[in-house]
Amino acid sequence: MLRRHFLAIAATFLFISAGVSALAQDKSIVVASTTSTQDSGLFEHILPLFKEKTGIEVKVVAQGTGQALDTGRRGDADVVFVHAKAQEEEFVEEGYGVKRFDVMYNDFVLVGPKEDPAGVAGTDDIAAAFQAIRDKQTPFVSRGDKSGTHSAELRLWKEAGIDISADKGPWYREIGQGMGAALNTASSMNGYVLSDRGTWLSFKNRGDLEIVVEGDKRLFNQYGVILVNPEKHPSVKAELGQAFIDWLVSPEGQEAIAAYKVDGQQLFFPNAGQDPS
Amino acid sequence: MNAWQLIASGDATLFAIVRLSLMVSLSAVAIAAVIGLPLGALLALTRFPGRAALIVLLNGFMGLPPVVVGLSVYLLLSRSGPLGGWGLLFTPLAMVIAQSLLVLPIIAALTRQTIEDLWSEYRDELTAVGVGPWGRVATLLWDGRFSLTTALLAGFGRAAAEVGTVMIVGGNIDGFTRTMTTAIALETSKGNLPLALGLGIILIGLILAVNAAAWGVRAWSEQRTG
Amino acid sequence: MMRDTLSDLPLVLDRVSMRAGATTMLDQVSLTIGPGAPTLVIGPNGSGKTSLLRLCMGLDAPSEGTVTWGGRRESRQTRRALLFQKPVMLRRSVAENVAYGLARAGCPRHRRAARTEELLDRVGLLELADRPARRLSGGEQQRVALARALAREPEILLLDEPTASLDPAATRHVESIVQMAAHSGTKIVMASHDLGQVRRLAGEVVFMVRGRVREQANARDFFDRPSTPEAAAFVRGDLVL
Structure with a gap:
């Protein structure tokens, strides 16, 4: 009785190792x-x-x-x-x-809600847009994961003359996740988020979001x-x-x-x- | 494209992901069972100093955070880690190892409970016929097989549903280490929520199917042997 | 089947006491059980019958005193079998329960099927061989346990009130199997508090009260001329406490 089980277990292992080695090219x-x-x-x-x-x-x-x-x-x-x-x-x-x-x-684009509570739509000055968001304390989603996009965002805050680590409040949401997750979060809370254009274009769950600022040469990626x-x-x-x-x-x-x-x-x-x- | 169209079209990518998920989780459960069943049984049958602490530890580890297990295995298998020479990081085998560690405490702890209950019933008879320690383990595991199926299924459910370890040690590589759960995470991050949800429903269906199969085998076999 | 060449008989208890905490189960029991007709251990509930049988099996160690089998302190248990009042049925078929006993007794694999059939035939359960053992009636379960015990070809078969919860038909069935075993040379040591059963089976009687052996006698002498008032009361059918 037990012997039959050992056979079954042995067979399982053979199957597994065969599968794994087939996958390992x-x-x-x-x-x-x-x-x-x-x-x-x-x-x-x-x-x-x-x-x-x-x-x-x-x-x-x-x-x-x-x-x-x-x-x-x-x-x-x-x-x-x-x-x-x-x-x-x-x-x-x-x-x-x-x-x-x-x-x-x-390039990066600043994505935000259609109603644009910070009033930044249409400008091609990303630094001014960041200042407006900070001043109005409108929700902003930060990747917060040391990614390329996150470094770019931190650089842009600096170029806007803002020390974000000192200035951040509840409006500034660091989620520590990937681009898609950040877009999902922004979409659900109607916040602003810096995204690379590629991910934005292929992103499906946009909700009320749209591109509000683009074309600044500082958004080059x-x-x-x-x-x-x-x-x-x-x-x-x-x-x-x-x-x-x-x-x-x-x-x-x-x-x-x-x-x-x-x-x-x-x-x-x-x-x-x-x-x- | 939504999940139903994917299924209907018999999509090869979806099929490969499903197969990999099943293979990784079932292998992990098999390995954890080979170690966890005898371990749990021995723990049920033996008395030694520190046993109570070990049982508490084991029960606590049933709730081991997948991310922590994933990270530990990652550091172990990384090229810069102690087992880096094996070159296993970002392979299905790494996922199997990590999930085995995740599932082992569940199987061992539930086995200990089951076997301890059974042992209190069998103790006199097995002692009277002079069965040695390993014979006891074998007898109790075999006679507890119906209850132990539940332990294995709990382990399988845990393995099949978790994303933390497989994401970290597997890397979610397309066509290689992408499982149902990491695919769901990926589609979610792409904002493709309907597809992510569809994949989720397929995953739940798979888990239910495995459970139903186990239930069927159990009922059939219980009918025969009580 | 492998048989030890040494005999387990006589089974000797020398001033044996058995205690668990403040409770004394056996108190200075000295007893010699030799080969021959069945020995019936009788006495009221709590008189120590079960403890005595467990000691005889070697399942428990005495708190005081010594137990020897054929003069030896240590003896392989394969020469003995113990049947519990409530049989433990493995979660397997009837045949597999018996085969388990055979395997434990060292019966080689290729002979097990034939021996299982033989044993099931002996206890009249051949047609139930493939049934789950735990679904059988109490009497049938006790017969499975008997077959499993007999699989060991024991020199001493210890039985702890095996018919206590069985109806008369099932009791008769078990008794006839026990008698058959006795006739084929197995020493029967059986606890009982059923006087009729004692009259039917006993060659020798060990009468116990409150952890002590009050009387050990030939069955006929015990019933005709009980030597203690308690035994006399027990034989009359009075309540002995």
């Missing part, structure tokens, strides 16, 4: 990237093209930029693909990354890609990772990025090699 890399690129659907568009050409499977772990860089620092990713230039350069300087490449950009340094972490698949980076910045990869559209709108603008850093 060798020619694959892990890319730590941001929630904004994942939530926008870009990867689902470009990765199949890359795989078709090279046979390399790219596994994307979507995190905030800060966490993604940290994943790279720990050696748990082969490539990081993020959007916070200052942090990225620091990452390379510390020796965790080999070299940073510009890949593409889009540059994405970069870095190979994790194999000298720090020998487990890094440098060759495959570099192949991915090379493809991203190649004309072919750049075209693939440009070709990704949601509702006819292009989300990301390739600019590899145009903004040398």
Whole structure:
């Protein structure tokens, strides 16, 4: 009686290990990237093209930029693909990354309720808009997760002459979550939120939200890609990772990025090699 | 696209996600059962100093926060962690390990309770026929199998429904470590609430189906052996 | 079946006491049980019959005094079997309950099916072999327990009021199985407070009152010439407290 059970258990384990090993393909890399690129659907568009050409499977772990860089620092990713230039350069300087490449950009937009309680709609001065929100104490949702978007938001507060860590009140909601979660929160509380345009365009649960401020050059959002340094972490698949980076910045990869559209709108603008850093 | 259309179209991605979810959670329950059933039974049958504290600990760990388990396993399996050399982070196996840890206390604690009750009934008979410790464990586990199914199902429910550990150690990688729960979290963050809810309903359906199957087997087998 | 070459008989209790907290279950009991016709342990409830049988089985250790089997302090339990007043039925089929006893007694796997059938036939339960044991009636359960005990081919079969809660038909069934076992050489030690049963089965009587052995005698002598007033009262059917 018991023997039959041991057989069943043994069979289960065989089944599991077979399944797991079937899933574990060798020619694959892990890319730590941001929630904004994942939530926008870009990867689902470009990765199949890359795989078709090279046979390399790219596994994307979507995190905030800060966490993604940290994943790279720990050696748990082969490539990081993020959007916070200052942090990225620091990452390379510390020796965790080999070299940073510009890949593409889009821009941030300030999203807010249609009735616009802070009265900022239509302006293209993001600093003025931030000041108005602070002055009127209208709800503002902050990512609060050290992501690229969060760093951009903190930079914008500073440029508006506001020390947000000192000035924040109950109107300023730090949620510590991804872009999508921040948009959901803003949608449900009718607040303002800084979003990358890509995530906003592919976001479905807009409620009463719409873009209130866009077009300020301070809202520029540059994405970069870095190979994790194999000298720090020998487990890094440098060759495959570099192949991915090379493809991203190649004309072919750049075209693939440009070709990704949601509702006819292009989300990301390739600019590899145009903004040398 | 909503969930019903997904099901109706027999979507391959959805099918793969469902399969992975089931495989990860069932494997975790299987591993936790292999360790937790004998462990719970031994704990029910033996007396040693600190036993009470261990039982309290085990019962408390039934409510182990998934995020904490996920984070611990993450730090262990990270390339910079002690087991980094295994290269398991962001793989289904890592999710299985983390969920096993999550489920183990549930199975062990419920097993201990069940076996202790059964033991008070069987003690005289088994002692009288001179059954050794391992024989007792085997006999009690077998005879308690109907009640223990509930322990396994509780473990499965916990594993299948949680998102904290699989998100952290699996990374929610499309086509590789994306499970029902992380897919739901992702669709929610994309603002695609109808699809997220649809996936949620499918997940609940799956859990119900597994429970119904277990109930059926139990009823059928109980009919035969009491 | 493996048989120990050494005998467990005589079973000797030497000034044995049994206490749990302030309660004394057995008080300085000395008793020798040898081979032969069934020994019936009788006495009112609480007189220590159950404690005595558990000691004889080796299930409990005495608080004072010694128990020896064939002169040995330690003896393998496979030579003995104990039937409880309320049988413990494993959550398995009738046949599996008996097979469990066989497995515990060291019966090799390939012989178990045949032996199970044999034993179930002996207790008249062959047609119920595949039924869940816990769904049987009390009398049937006691017969399953008997088959499981006999699976051990015990030299001593201890029975603790096995028919206390059974109706006459079921009681007769159990008694006939016990008698069969006795005829085939198994030493029966059985607790009972049913005088009729004692008359039907006993070769020897051990009469207990309040944790002490008041009388140990040949059954006929016990009934014809009880040597203590309590025994006389018990034999008459008076209430003995």
